[in-house]
Structure formats: C-alpha cells, structure tokens
Amino acid sequence: MTERNQADGASGADQPLIRLDGVNKWFGPLHVLRDINLSVNRGEVVVVIGPSGSGKSTLCRTINRLETINSGTITFDGRPLPAEGRALARLRSEVGMVFQSFNLFAHKTILENVTLGPIKVRKEKPESARQRALALLDRVGIANQADKYPAQLSGGQQQRAAIARALAMQPKAMLFDEPTSALDPEMVGEVLEVMTSLAAEGMTMVVVTHEMGFARHAANRVIFMADGQLVEDAPPAEFFTNPRSERAKDFLSKVLTH
Amino acid sequence: MDVFSDPRNLDATVSGFLWILKLTGASAVLALVLGVLLAAMRVSPIPVLRLFGAAWVNIFRNTPLTLIIFFCYFGLYSTLGLTLSEDLVRNIYWLGVVGLSTYTAAFVCEAVRSGINTVPPGQAEAARAIGLTFAQTLRIVVLPQAGRAVVAPLGSILIALCKNSTIVGTIGLMESSSVMKDLINSYGNAGILIFAVFAGVFALLLIPTGYFFGWLANRLAVRR
Ligand SMILES: Nc1ncnc2c1ncn2[C@@H]1O[C@H](COP(=O)(O)OP(=O)(O)OP(=O)(O)O)[C@@H](O)[C@H]1O
Ligand SMILES: [Mg+2]
Secondary structure (H helix, E strand, O other), X not given: OHHHHHHOOOOOOOOOOEEEEEEEEEEOOEEEEEEEEEEEOOOOEEEEEOOOOXXXXXXXXXXXXXXXXXXXXXXXXXXXXXXXHHHHHHHHHOEEEEOOOOOOOOOOOHHHHHHHHHHXXXXXXXXXXXXXXXXXXXXXXXXXXXXXXXXXXXXXXXXXXXXXXXXXXXXXXXXXXXOOOOOOHHHHHHHHHHHHXXXXXXXXXXXXXXXXXXXXXXXXXXXXEEOOEEEEEEOHHHHHHOOOOHHHHHHHHHHHOO | OOHHHOHHHHHHHHHHHHHHHHHHHHHHHHHHHHHHHHHHHHOOOOHHHHHHHHHHHHHHHOOOHHHHHHHHHHHHHHHOOOOOOOOHHHHHHHHHHHHHHHHXXXXXXXXXXXXXXXXXXXXXXXXXXXXXXXXXXXXXXXXXXXXXXXXXXXXXXXXXXXXXXXXXXXXXXXXXXXXXXXXXXXXXHHHXXXXXXXXXXXXXXXXXXXXXXXXXXXXXXXXX
C-alpha cells in the first residue's frame, strides 16, 4: 500500500489522505452534517459511532461522493473531490466501499463481481484480473464459492465477497457502513476478522459500526457523532474509559450495558 | 367465385400482412433503441436530458397515433418535403415507420424505466462505488437485472405495435386492413368470413408472441 501511495505523487505521505473542512449537508430542511472537520491519515483506522440518524452513513457516503455536500470541502489524497464524470468515477475506484446490505451484483457470480471493476474500470486483462480475484477470495476465505451467485451464499460470505470486490480495485482507503449490522450474530466474527487483518496491514479505513469490540482493538481513533455534529474524536482507550460529552456518556451507557 | 380462391385476392392479402410485418419489424427495432435511450435520459444525472426524455414521453404517449401518422405524411412529407424514398410506396412505408417508432418509443421508455425501478438502488450504488461510469452502470449492472421486469411489458408493446401498424393504411399503404376493406367492398356477402380470416391471421401471429415473451421473462429471472 505505502509504495503505491508514495508513487502516486499528488501529495506527500505526511498529508492526511482524507480531509473534510467545514462540511455541511442538508436533506431538504434537515441539517444532517453540521460543520464537520475531520482528517484521516494514511494507514489510520477511524471508527464512527453514534445514535441512529446522527449522520454516520451520510458522512461515510460523502467521502466518495455517493452523497453530495452543500458547503465545505472534501479532499482525497491531496485533491478536492471531482464533481462528476470520469474524474469522479476514477476517484471512486480508489476508495473501496462496503455496504450494510452487501449489494453484490445479483446477476453475476462471485468471481465476476470481483473482476468486474478491474476489467471494466482499470482495463485489466481478464486472466490477470481472475488470478487476483481468486487470490482475494482465498484471502477472505471463500475461494470455493467463486462460481456461485450471491443469493446462494450466506450473509457473512456475501459480505466477505463484497470486501474482496472492493479490494480488487487496490483502493487507497476503504469505507465501511455498518458492514455487520445485517448479519446473523454467528457471522459477524468472520467479517470482523477480515476487517481486523486489513487494519493490521495498514489499510486506511473509515468504519461506521456498532461493534464496540472492533472499535476498541482495531481503531486508532473513535469519532462520536450526534445530531449531525462531530462531538468527540479520541483514541479508543480514552473514549471508552473517559468520554467527555454527556451525549457520549449517555450513548455508551446504553450500548455497553448489553 | 369464392374470395380467397381468387389468387389476386390471396396475393393482396399476403402482401398486406407482409407490410404489417415489415412495419412492425422496423418500428420495433427503432422504438427499442430509442426507448432505451430515452429511459437512460430519464434516469440520467443531467437535467436537460431528463427534461427531454420526459417531454418526449408526455407528448407522444398522449397524442393519438392517427394524428402522429397524419403529421408524418401531411406535415413532414407534404409540407416540409421530407422524402425518405424515391419510390412512392416505400416513402409512405418509411413515414409510417417514423410515426410508429416515435409513438412506441414513449411506451418502451416507460416500460424500461419502471423495470429499472425494480432493481434495488444498492446495485447502482455499488457499481458507482467501484468506479463504473453512469453508462456502464446502466448497461452492465442495472439493465440486465431490469430484464425480467421489462420483457413482459415489452411483449405487450410489441403486440400493440403490430396492431397499430394498420393505421399506416390511412396514409395510403396497402397493408392488411386496407386490403380487407377493399375485399369487403367487392364481396359484401362474405364480410363475416373476411373479418374472421383477417382477425385469425393476427391472432395466429400474436398469441404465440405473447407466450414467447412470458417464457422469456421467466428465463431472465434474477435470484435475490
Ligand atoms: N436520502 C435521504 N433523504 C432524506 N433524508 C435522509 C436521506 N438519507 C438520510 N436521511 C436522514 O438524514 C439523517 C441522517 O441519516 P444517516 O443515514 O446518515 O444516519 P445514521 O447515523 O447512519 O443512522 P443509522 O445508525 O440509523 O444508520 C436521518 O435523519 C435520516 O433520516
Ligand atoms: Mg447508517
């Protein structure tokens, strides 16, 4: 990863990879992101937590512009996010995204899901894309499911395939929006395991999750959001033992008691 | 002498139905291409294109086909001098194709668009998230999955198009219904028989078409 980042020259390795400055977003009258300032450094794992409706998904989605913003700036790898067109498509190909509902292409096999981006976006040769895809599927533990269709896999397997699909683009950062929330409890572990190993390998990650265990041991920073505001930003040990705001204390008392 | 034992009448009947098939064939291809493009415009992120697509659908879907066909003849050809073929009959044929496909494309557009709406939005989001462009997302991810939901209504649209193509008779093409009218004029007492034969041929063409599209829709089902 680091090799690619340095070679990609638009910015120094010391600059944050993702940077939001004074970002505001409205859905009609609803002010869902209020003056958000956030930087994520290369190799950093940032976990975003907060009550439902606080704007976590929206924040995550603005970073690859699946959601547009009303004011402020977002830069990725030293460049402001392109507004549209091919430049935007190119940016998106550098930011992997994993959704709560997996969103694997239902009419394509798992292998085709993983090779589609490399072949169509990166114009990679089908054979080399296939080899890399098989290696990635092996890495997330579902190499034997390559020729099945998404509907034939369990939720945990589908989510791991979705992670492999994102990794196949060799992204500079990965965004996860509640990747385990749609899973049966017994499948949560297998997905978190893949994410933990990615974090350990130095992938830059922004993870919206309710998995406090993952936040504690895999995150470099925890961000707490409430009502569209970024209320706290602290290392996990500090955040979990000594939250500063009342909102965070209240939230933690609710999620940590069960 | 019996109507259909006279070879001239038989020839006229066959030729009338051949015109129907030719009108339907050419218009179906054009309407499909145009309709898919219009649907792409209607779901595109570009406001001008969305407006254009919506205007097309609202104008042509709500104008009687007879008016559109008359406009093609009297407006495009007689007044504006648009000639699509040196041959008089061919010219009428192509003017008819223009009118039929303009009209039918509006219906194809709406069938395709409602098919697109049956595909969960997460599919297009995931496609955009890996860097596919709008056109690639539509072509590679959304339209193939809209297939099942689109094919059945497209079948109905094709059947309607085939029957609608008789309207080109009103601007002078000797298609089946014009032939039928002539035959009834000459063989008044065989009127019922003539009706039955013409209706029967349409049924023979169109009933299998309906079943074929039903079968195709089932084959294209996508498991979720
Ligand atoms: N497309 C949309 N149109 C209108 N309002 C929206 C849209 N998406 C989200 N919202 C609203 O914006 C607010 C923030 O939503 P968001 O999905 O970012 O919250 P969240 O923190 O991810 O919540 P959850 O934990 O439930 O996923 C909510 O009040 C939501 O209802
Ligand atoms: Mg959310």
